[in-house]
Amino acid sequence: MAQTVLRSAAVIIIVTLVGRVVGLLRETLLAYHFGTSFAVDAYRYAFAIPTMIFLFVPGALNAIFVPSVKSMLVENRREEAQALFRKMLTVTTLIYFVIMVFGMLFSREIMQVMTFMQQNSEAITPEQRAQQLEMGTRMLQMMWPSAVFIALIGVFQATLNAHQQFFIPQMSTVVNSVVVCAAYLLFVPFYDIYGVAIGTTLGFLFAALSMAYSIKKEQYSFVPDFRWKDEEMKKIGERFLPIMLGSLITQVYTFIYPVLASGLGPGRVAALGYANTIYQLPMAIFVAAFTLPIYPYLVEYFTKGELDKMKQSITEGMRYLFILLVPVTVAMAIIPDELVSLLFYTGPRGEFNLQSIELTATALLYMGIGLFFLAVRDLLTRAFYAMENTKITVIAAVVGIIINVVFSLALIPYLSHGGVALGTSLGSLANMLLLAFFLRRSIGSFVQREFWMTAGKTVVAAAVMGVGLYAATSLLVFQGVWVQKMYIIFLIAAGAGVFFATLVMMREPLAVQIIGRFSGKIVKRKRG
Incomplete structure (x- = not known):
């Protein structure tokens, strides 16, 4: 299993990096064409809805659907898995179609809620506010079909993941960004900012379509099936609410920063946001790379009933995450200013000044402490999903948020x-x-x-x-x-080299495997 997981992780890491680069190009094009105009604010408000759906729906559907499909495949019940796919595709499409219609x-009422905080702002005139509301409403209506396409993405990704396929599902995010980038050439000249909204919707559509061939290749049919009254669909229904609730709860962290830091002075909320952007990079690159391939095995x-192998898989996942994320945490503690400068500082003439670097670096230092904890949380959550125990994950998420708020309020006067x-x-x-406590009670140490x-x-x-x-x-x-x-980039590369060289000298097998896997891919590409 180790080599398979590492091979899948390498693919996911590479595709994720490509996706991040294309995503950066997407943001650059938006800035180039529209700057920081109130039209972009309207787009951001409207885009928040499909963004929120995309952040939790595919992952939640993956957690809901993979256990059922994988169990059937393990037990050689392939025809039942194919029938379950049709039923799940039908019910999911209908649910999100209804959500889209409503x-x-x-849309106007939703946009009014989204822009409520601007009602008393003097930075925008009443006429601009009315125009922004109108623009946001129209763009939100254009983007609501994304809800259906995102649901399809979730079902398709889960099905392919159950078959240990990760390249095509991860590539779908790259396809999404590429389509949106193409919209700046094809639609923006004719429809202005609305062309970006059109491209956003088409991006999710093509992301779903990019997986259709692989789904057909695994002999799944897209023919609707309304026979939902069976035992497996009942199990899925029982998992649906707690997993969706748990996924939504994890998104609460996004809103905690601005609420808790709103009265701490100018720049604090922004600094937390910038720090979180850096913090999420290793999470996106490494955590998904190892939790996704391990999940079907769990x-x-x-x-x-092979609990010993299940424990071994969890241990292996924790080893990979520790070896990859601890050096990142150390870097965030030792050179936070340099990491912030690398991504955001453009010189003394820019708005992101030295004070901005200091504020963001402070947030990054303390945020980085929890990097490994958050990664293992995701891994252990997958273990509970594999056991079809979803209640514990919701309870743990709620307790985590309560602890977060309590300690934040207690530490704000000092930090x-x-x-x-x-x-x-x-x-x-x-x-x-x-999660670790309850998992130990369930399967032992x-x-x-x-x-x-x-x-x-x-x-060491x-x-x-x-x-x-x-x-x-x-x-x-x-x-x-x-x-x-350039020096900071060299410094990061040199630090990584020293880290892995030290591990190799101490004969750490995982370090050798990781180096071998990635160097092997580079050699193959050069030969090709």
């Missing part, structure tokens, strides 16, 4: 917005520990000896890397923004 009917082993960031890390820790051996070596290697980073940043200073950026 959303289109009440379902398979639990279905077969300002850094207290909000540290509160988030502590909330993630509480969530992880609670699952953190095996191999994890602690890897953890010890990783801490990360400490060596940290000392090197601290020395390099304190001794050498370069003039010029872009020279500094």
